[in-house]
Structures are given as structure tokens and as C-alpha cells.
Ligand SMILES: Nc1ncnc2c1ncn2[C@@H]1O[C@H](COP(=O)(O)OP(=O)(O)O)[C@@H](O)[C@H]1O
């Protein structure tokens with residue numbers, strides 16, 4: 001004779017573990033912090049080494065020089081580069097009552113990045129039981145992204161650029177944490193391999209409801225052959241926002257900034 | 261998660277939490293009808309999984325510190341990554357005192373998280389009207405607040 005056990009939903013009293021309430025409070029905290037942020041733009045390509053971080057940093061600087069308040073959240077927790085690209089130095093992050101102040105980089109760009117927190121050369125690693133680490137590591141990385149959004153005193157920003165790592169998972173986490181999916185700025189190099197990887201990433205982002213802003217073609221020139229930017233722009237009905245050569249002149253960034 | 265007293269068909273209420281220090285988390289739930297108490301015991305990786313989500317079984321009694329999950333879990337963080345002292349909101353007036361043993365224990369905490377741990381214990385002491393923080397106070401606070409590994 002099986003026991004008569006009601007379902008979770010059948011029990012109408014509030015959950016005594018407190019877990020759903022705390023998860024809800026975390027979401028609220030993200031929303032409250034981002035209420036002062038005009039637009040969240042994820043910089044994405046699905047592929048590594050195409051220049052997402054390079055484009056993010058230079059674009060952010062140009063936006064800041066143009067007089068808008070801009071932040072960079074380095075969501076590449078395992079391969080952080082934003083502090084170096086934005087010359088943020090090594091100052092300690094000041095802890096206030098309910099938030100940590102972001103670092104200030106070149107041209108006044110506000111940023112937070114794991115490379116401000118980790119000892120030089122140390123990989124991102126977590127304390128905790130060695131057995132079955134795979135079970136909780138992903139949860140901790142998602143929590144780090146959540147805290148970078150919610151616990152940093154971003155202040156009032158016109159634009160928050162989220163520099164994503166390769167792959168799709170961090171985008172999914174970001175979209176889950178935000179009230180509405182972020183806009184996506186796509187970076188590709190001209191090659192067919194980049195085109196195919198970016199296509200998948202962009203499609204995944206759009207399936208999650210993200211708005212594609214356009215494509216930045218990076219590393220344009222003789223080194224890489226292909227028409228990835230045009231093809232992707234056509235397929236997704238978005239503009240090619242910039243063509244960035246190797247070691248581009250600063251005007252490239254000013255033009256791109258003006259289009260965002 | 262909910263705990264059901266099957267006999268009484270009533271949801272049990274959170275009673276208390278214990279962190280014996282070996283990675284176990286014990287959370288006790290009590291049936292409001294018959295008074296039976298049941299303990300949930302998690303193994304170290306389950307304990308870690310819950311804390312990785314930035315949540316505490318049974319609910320929080322104090323709000324989370326900024327970047328609490330990152331600071332509490334990252335290994336190899338820079339000892340001087342955070343500056344607690346120059347924040348303008350920091351109320352440093354009339355904080356509780358620390359016994360020599362408690363100071364000694366605090367000094368063992370990695371620099372990356374020490375400032376936060378210190379603040380959490382100080383806030384706990386203030387809330388409970390405790391004038392001096394001792395290792396015993398730290399143990400009680402750790403269990404009550406669900407701060408595994410701090
Ligand atoms: N247009 C460019 N001109 C010169 N160097 C570039 C350019 N774009 C990227 N790089 C360099 O290429 C490398 C990879 O770029 P990065 O931004 O780190 O890629 P991703 O973030 O997509 O993995 C970095 O060393 C970066 O400085």
C-alpha cells in the first residue's frame with residue numbers, strides 16, 4: 001500500500017526551505033541594479049579568438065569618449081581580458097554597504113572582470129569538495145555572472161556591454177538572469193569557419209528572443225579570406241556595423257560607437 | 261523543497277541548521293501538528309551545490325554581502341582584491357571587539373574573503389547584542405547563517 005504523499009503543488013503553504021524565495025530575490029536584485037542601465041548588449045560570436053574582447057573594449061572607449069556612460073562586464077570568467085584591454089590597473093575594488101564599485105578603465109569605462117580578482121596567472125578555481133566538481137562548477141560560474149550584474153554599483157549607464165566567452169552557455173545564463181533578453185552585437189572574422197560558428201550562436205540567441213543589432217567584421221584584410229559578415233548580415237537581416245582591419249585607426253571605433 | 265509529515269499530512273516548518281564542519285549541512289524541520297523533527301543531511305558536494313546557488317536552506321537571516329558567492333568560493337583570489345576600509349557606507353563606529361583567539365582565527369582566513377567574513381561576524385554580533393566576538397560566537401554565527409567554509 002503506497003503512502004499517500006501529496007505533490008509539491010498540493011501543499012499550499014510557502015516553501016519552508018526558503019530556496020524559491022531566495023532565487024526570486026536574486027532576480028529582483030539584478031533587475032533593480034539594471035533599472036538604471038539604458039541597454040544591455042551582449043557581444044557574442046560563439047567562437048574564440050575572433051576579437052570579441054578587443055572590439056568590446058575599443059567600442060566601449062569610443063562610446064565613453066562620445067560622452068555616454070558605459071560599462072563592460074567581462075563574462076569570460078575563465079579567460080578574462082577586460083582589465084588589461086582597458087588599462088584598469090590593479091587597484092582594489094572598494095566595497096560599499098550593498099555593492100562593490102566597478103574599476104575605472106581608459107576613457108572612464110567602468111568594468112568588472114575576473115582578472116581584477118584573481119592572482120596573476122592563476123586560473124579560476126573554486127574551493128569545495130574535489131569529488132563531483134562538475135556538478136556545482138557551472139552553478140558557481142552562473143552565480144558569478146549574477147553577482148557581477150547585481151552586486152556591482154554600475155550606477156546609471158547608457159550602455160552595458162557584456163563580453164561573452166566562446167560557446168553558448170554564458171549567453172543562456174545571461175538571458176535567464178535578465179528581465180528581457182539582451183541585444184546582441186556579433187563579431188566575426190571573414191572565414192567560413194567563423195561564419196558557421198557565429199550563425200549557430202546567433203540563431204541560438206534569437207531563439208531565446210534576443211534582438212540582433214548587427215555584425216562587426218573583424219580582422220578584415222588579406223590574412224583571412226571570406227565573406228562571413230555579408231552572408232550573416234543578409235541571413236539575419238541586420239547591417240554590417242563595422243569592418244575592422246588589423247590595428248585599426250581610431251575612427252573605426254568612433255563610427256561603430258555612433259551606430260549603437 | 262518542502263518537507264511533509266506524511267502521518268499528519270502537514271508541511272513541516274524549518275527549525276534549525278547546523279554545520280558540523282565536515283562538509284555536512286544539517287537542516288531540521290518540525291511538524292507543527294505532532295512535533296516530530298526530521299533532519300535533512302547533505303553530503304559535501306550537495307552542500308556545495310546549494311551554496312553555489314547563493315542560497316541557504318531554511319532562508320537567510322541576514323542579507324547577502326556583495327559578491328558573496330564569488331568571494332566565498334573562489335580559490336586563488338588576490339588577497340588585496342577588495343578594499344573594505346574606504347567605502348563611504350562602512351559604519352566603523354562602535355563595532356564589537358574581537359578576542360585574541362578570534363583575531364587569530366580571522367587571520368587564517370584568506371585575504372580575498374577576510375574583509376567580508378569580518379563584516380558578517382560583526383553584523384551578527386551587533387544584531388545579537390554581543391560585545392565581544394570569540395571563536396564560540398564565530399561557530400554559532402557560522403551555523404546560524406549557513407556559512408560553510410568561512
Ligand atoms: N583588429 C585587430 N587588430 C589587431 N589585433 C586584434 C584585432 N582583433 C583582435 N586582435 C587580437 O587578437 C587576439 C584575440 O582577440 P580577442 O578579443 O581576445 O578574441 P575573443 O575575445 O573573441 O576570444 C587578441 O590578442 C586581440 O588583441
Ligand SMILES: [Mg+2]
Pocket residue numbers: 052053054076079081163164165
Ligand atoms: Mg574574449
